[in-house]
Amino acid sequence: MRADGQVRLRIDLAYDGTHFSGWAKQPALRTVQGELERAIAMVVRREPDEVTVTVAGRTDAGVHATGQTCHVEVTEAEVAKLAGRHGSIAGAARKLNGALKRLDAGDLIIHAVCIAPEGFDARFAALSRTYEYLVSPRGVPVNPLLRHCVVSLGDEIDLDATRTASLTLLGLRDFTSFCKARDGSTAVRTLIDFTWAKRTDGVLAATIHADAFCHSMVRSLVGGVLAVGAGKLTVQRFQELTAEQRRSSSIPVMPAHGLTLVGVEYPEDAGLAARAAVTRARRDPLAPQALG
Amino acid sequence: MRADGQVRLRIDLAYDGTHFSGWAKQPALRTVQGELERAIAMVVRREPDEVTVTVAGRTDAGVHATGQTCHVEVTEAEVAKLAGRHGSIAGAARKLNGALKRLDAGDLIIHAVCIAPEGFDARFAALSRTYEYLVSPRGVPVNPLLRHCVVSLGDEIDLDATRTASLTLLGLRDFTSFCKARDGSTAVRTLIDFTWAKRTDGVLAATIHADAFCHSMVRSLVGGVLAVGAGKLTVQRFQELTAEQRRSSSIPVMPAHGLTLVGVEYPEDAGLAARAAVTRARRDPLAPQALG
Numbered sequence: 001m002r003a004d005g006q007v008r009l010r011i012d013l014a015y016d017g018t019h020f021s022g023w024a025k026q027p028a029l030r031t032v033q034g035e036l037e038r039a040i041a042m043v044v045r046r047e048p049d050e051v052t053v054t055v056a057g058r059t060d061a062g063v064h065a066t067g068q069t070c071h072v073e074v075t076e077a078e079v080a081k082l083a084g085r086h087g088s089i090a091g092a093a094r095k096l097n098g099a100l101k102r103l104d105a106g107d108l109i110i111h112a113v114c115i116a117p118e119g120f121d122a123r124f125a126a127l128s129r130t131y132e133y134l135v136s137p138r139g140v141p142v143n144p145l146l147r148h149c150v151v152s153l154g155d156e157i158d159l160d161a162t163r164t165a166s167l168t169l170l171g172l173r174d175f176t177s178f179c180k181a182r183d184g185s186t187a188v189r190t191l192i193d194f195t196w197a198k199r200t201d202g203v204l205a206a207t208i209h210a211d212a213f214c215h216s217m218v219r220s221l222v223g224g225v226l227a228v229g230a231g232k233l234t235v236q237r238f239q240e241l242t243a244e245q246r247r248s249s250s251i252p253v254m255p256a257h258g259l260t261l262v263g264v265e266y267p268e269d270a271g272l273a274a275r276a277a278v279t280r281a282r283r284d285p286l287a288p289q290a291l292g
Numbered sequence: 293m294r295a296d297g298q299v300r301l302r303i304d305l306a307y308d309g310t311h312f313s314g315w316a317k318q319p320a321l322r323t324v325q326g327e328l329e330r331a332i333a334m335v336v337r338r339e340p341d342e343v344t345v346t347v348a349g350r351t352d353a354g355v356h357a358t359g360q361t362c363h364v365e366v367t368e369a370e371v372a373k374l375a376g377r378h379g380s381i382a383g384a385a386r387k388l389n390g391a392l393k394r395l396d397a398g399d400l401i402i403h404a405v406c407i408a409p410e411g412f413d414a415r416f417a418a419l420s421r422t423y424e425y426l427v428s429p430r431g432v433p434v435n436p437l438l439r440h441c442v443v444s445l446g447d448e449i450d451l452d453a454t455r456t457a458s459l460t461l462l463g464l465r466d467f468t469s470f471c472k473a474r475d476g477s478t479a480v481r482t483l484i485d486f487t488w489a490k491r492t493d494g495v496l497a498a499t500i501h502a503d504a505f506c507h508s509m510v511r512s513l514v515g516g517v518l519a520v521g522a523g524k525l526t527v528q529r530f531q532e533l534t535a536e537q538r539r540s541s542s543i544p545v546m547p548a549h550g551l552t553l554v555g556v557e558y559p560e561d562a563g564l565a566a567r568a569a570v571t572r573a574r575r576d577p578l579a580p581q582a583l584g
Contacts, residue, residue, distance in 0.1 A: 016436040064437055111433045141403045144308040145356055145552070149437050260437070 006073045009082075009089070010116040011036075011053070011096075014066045016107040018148045018257065022061040032059070035108055036070070039099040043092075044078040056122045056264040057129050060216070062256030064149055067130070067263035071122040082113065089113055119273030120266070124280050128192060129213060130263040133206040133222045133254065140202035150203055151258035155230035157204060159196060162229030165238050166194040166206070169221065176245040178221055179214035187214050194221065207262075216253050223252035298365045301374075301381070302408040303328075303345070303388075306358045308399040310440045310549065314353040324351070327400055328362070331391035335384075336370040348414045348556040349421050352508070354548030356441055359422070359555035363414040374405065381405055411565030412558070416572050420484060421505060422555040425498040425514045425546065432494035442495055443550035447522035449496060451488060454521030457530050458486040458498075461513065468537040470513055471506035479506050486513065499554075508545050515544035 013036070021029035025037070037051040044051075055070040074082070082092035092113035100108050119125065134150040136142055137157040143150070169191050176187040193209035206225075208218050224242070227233040233241070233250060241248045267275050305328070313321040317329070329343040336343075347362040366374070374384035384405035392400050411417065426442040428434055429449040435442070461483050468479040485501035498517075500510050516533070519525040525533070525542060533540045559567050 014433065014436050016439070066433075066435055066437065106439065107436050109434050109436045109439075141306065141358075142401050143358055144306050144399050144401045145358065145441050147308070147398065147401075 005075060007076060007079050008116040008120060009072050009074060009079075009092070010112075010114050010120060010122065011070050011072065011110060012112040013068050013070070013108065013110050015064060015068070015109070016148065017059060017062050017064040019107055020061065022063070023055055023058045032065075032108060035100065035103060035105045038103055039096050039105070039108075040072060040074075042099045042102070043095050044074060044081050046078075054122050056126045057213075057261045059259075059261055060256050063259045063261065064257075065261040068261055069122050069126075069264045069266075071116055071120065079115075089115055117269040117272060119269075119276060121272070121276045122264075124276040125266055125272045126212075126264050126279075127267055127275060128209060128211050128265045129261065130193075130207065130209045130265070131213070131218045132260045132262045133208065133218065133258050134260075135204050135206075135222075135226065135254075135258060136202065137204060143201065143203075146203070148257055149260065151255050153226070153230070155226075155232075157226060157229040158231065159198060159204065159229065161231075161235065162204075162225050163196050165225040165228035165233075165235050166196065166221075168235065168239055169194055169225075169242065174245055175214060175217055175221075177242050177248065177251065178224065179217040185214075187217075189213065189217070191221075194225075218259060219254040219256070220251055222258075223254045226254070227251065297367060299368060299371050300408040300412060301364050301366060301371075301384070302404075302406050302412060302414065303362050303364065303402060304404040305360050305362070305400065305402050307356060307360070307401070308440065309351060309354050309356040311399055312353065314355070315347055315350045324357075324400060327392065327395060327397045330395055331388050331397070331400075332364060332366075334391040334394070335387050336366060336373050338370075346414050348418045349505075349553045351551075351553055352548050355551045355553065356549075357553040360553055361414050361418075361556045361558075363408055363412065371407075381407055409561040409564060411561075411568060413564070413568045414556075416568040417558055417564045418504075418556050418571075419559055419567060420501060420503050420557045421553065422485075422499065422501045422557070423505075423510045424552045424554045425500065425510065425550050426552075427496050427498075427514075427518065427546075427550060428494065429496060435493065435495075438495070440549055441552065443547050445518070445522070447518075447524075449518060449521040450523065451490060451496065451521065453523075453527065454496075454517050455488050457517040457520035457525075457527050458488065458513075460527065460531055461486055461517075461534065466537055467506065467509055467513075469534050469540065469543060470516065471509040477506075479509075481505065481509070483513075486517075510551060511546040511548070512543055514550075515546045518546070519544065 015032050020032050023032045025031050025033040038048045041048040041051045053070045053072045083089050084091045084095055093110040096110045136150050136152045138155055142152050172190045174188050179187050190211045195207050197205045199205055206222055228235055228238050307324050312324050315324045317323050317325040330340045333340040333343045345362045345364045375381050376383045376387055385402040388402045428442050428444045430447055434444050464482045466480050471479050482503045487499050489497045491497055498514055520527055520530050
């Protein structure tokens with residue numbers, strides 16, 4: 001407990017984004033944040049609008065998560081309500097899942113709840129985020145059980161060409177070609193990893209790991225390298241488009257439902273506060289990077 | 293084309309069983325057979341009740357399929373309508389998927405259509421069926437993206453014990469303990485394979501392969517061996533229950549939504565008619581088999 005009597009809880013959760021209008025709360029729409037805050041309020045007996053959670057990755061409508069993280073502030077007395085009769089805050093996941101079930105929100109599941117370590121902030125202390133994107137290329141039988149999280153493509157995909165294009169994007173660079181920078185912010189990000197695997201069922205799975213992502217960036221990155229894999233762009237033309245640093249219609253934004261946030265990475269406890277301080281300071285715009 | 297002017301088509305398909313009341317057509321209920329017959333009728337321009345498909349595995353309500361097979365009789369003129377302007381019957385899958393989309397049945401997908409070889413019968417020529425059953429044991433984070441096809445268990449599962457129990461069931465035997473034999477039929481089946489794999493996401497996947505299954509047999513087989521894996525039954529007690537050859541409440545029937553028909557196996561073309569003749573002849577009831 002801190003001097004102000006508040007306790008910060010870390011909540012790890014997962015959701016099927018199909019029937020949510022994204023993470024962020026919006027009036028009259030069903031959102032992940034809205035349902036989660038209602039469930040917490042139900043257990044600690046506050047009004048729903050008196051609970052605010054802060055999240056690592058604000059996912060768009062239709063985007064899923066298997067490894068999302070957020071935090072929320074509660075009082076000592078509320079910690080006891082969340083812990084229930086077993087007295088351990090770990091039991092809060094079960095209580096919250098019960099509340100979500102009563103809210104008919106079985107598409108949102110709490111995996112773990114714990115007292116956050118000193119300096120933890122779900123958003124600002126995060127070092128990086130990892131997303132997965134799933135596509136079923138032409139020629140692979142579509143599995144109707146996965147139609148809500150795998151995108152069916154009309155094209156066959158050359159995996160080697162897709163991988164080559166993906167590798168050209170790694171490192172610290174300006175990703176303006178893949179996401180419009182908002183006023184007062186930059187599209188400079190560090191892409192740590194962008195790999196492709198072919199699953200035994202024929203589905204192609206991209207893993208995209210970066211310090212942070214700007215709006216629709218993952219879906220444009222995947223759209224760009226799949227355009228190369230489908231033979232619609234050469235690697236050279238793709239690199240030219242990337243260097244132009246403006247949105248191009250040759251780099252399509254892929255549908256939301258193929259995308260899943262699979263993990264958020266944090267430093268060891270001792271480094272949490274330092275990381276949050278660094279992230280909060282606005283990034284310096286970097287000069288455009290040469291490609292290749 | 294046969295002397296009667298009819299052509300038999302083989303149709304390979306897949307479906308998410310969540311919103312179907314099973315395979316078999318029933319008045320006023322949404323069934324896989326019903327939707328498929330409507331789609332075929334739409335393309336060949338018959339009334340829906342003038343189309344009848346015959347299936348390899350009549351799945352229950354909520355059970356899925358990624359590798360189901362059926363057949364249907366059409367005329368030469370209807371083959372042309374199904375083939376469309378490209379003139380190949382392989383194009384019929386695309387036409388039928390278009391019709392299914394117009395029927396708002398995106399949970400049912402046609403993988404392939406072909407002229408059936410001489411002697412082919414989706415039901416009677418099948419040598420065997422393979423099912424998969426998916427469970428998420430206690431301690432494995434539940435993935436909400438898979439909640440419609442993976443059953444969450446309250447117990448941790450000892451995979452070695454589960455495998456040992458599964459192996460005791462292999463071979464030709466009377467499976468009455470796992471399925472009530474209907475009048476005039478027997479519960480004698482050959483269980484060819486019953487294996488368990490742990491996926492990278494922690495989900496346990498059972499593969500169950502038999503010449504045929506009686507009603508609710510797969511779900512009882514899985515329920516029985518998981519009772520052993522959860523420590524609720526010893527392998528010895530499980531074998532005793534199996535030998536008793538009557539349904540026992542200690543062998544639970546698992547929920548339908550964990551079950552998927554993944555494949556139907558047929559002989560080479562030359563053996564099709566012979567296989568169908570053998571299967572049509574009613575199986576001789578065998579004397580109960582000793583276990584072990």
